Amino acid sequence: MTQREPVFPAGRHALYDRHRYSAAIRSGDLxxxxxxxxxxDDGSPEPDFERQVQLAFDNLVAVLAAAGATLDDIVDLTTFHTNPEAQFETVMAVKDKVFGAPPYPNWTAVGVNWLAGFDFEVKVIARIPATT
Structure with a gap:
């Protein structure tokens, strides 16, 4: 049986500790x-929405890096939005900068009414590259 291995980026533990969850779980090569x-830095929401979206992706990159992965290793991308219609253009602009060119991961965007004070959240499933 494959064991769950928690993954944490350096210096990003305030929210993980406060809400009692792991930044990521490695299971085999996933x-x-x-x-x-x-x-x-204190775990509070960034007030500027565009900056909040960029920071979410920056935090995602840090978690991926802690596991030896990159944005190119993402298979499945899910984003959560508190006001999708009003936020979509801003999210797309940041997402286009983050992912650049195809091939893109598959993507599901979900409208929600609560994200613990935040307006955007991103979660992924990635395949960790084999090391040689």
Whole structure:
């Protein structure tokens, strides 16, 4: 049986400890990344929405890196939005900068009414590359 191995990026433990969850779980060659938000250093939401989205993706990159993966290893991307219609253009602009060019991961966007004070969250499943 494959064991769950928690993964944490350096210096990003305020929210994980406060809400009692792992940044990601490695299981075999798969990485299941918990929802990443655009938090400031103290764990509070970044007030500027575009910056909050960028910080969420920056935090995602840090978690992937802690497991030896990159954005190119993402298989499944899910984003959560508190006001999808009003936020979509901003999210797309940031997402386009983050992912650049095809091939893109598959993507599901979900409208929600609560994200613990945040307005955007991103979670992924990635395949961790084999090391030689």
């Amino acid at each position: 990485l299941f990344v918990s929802g990443q938000v655009g938090s400031q």
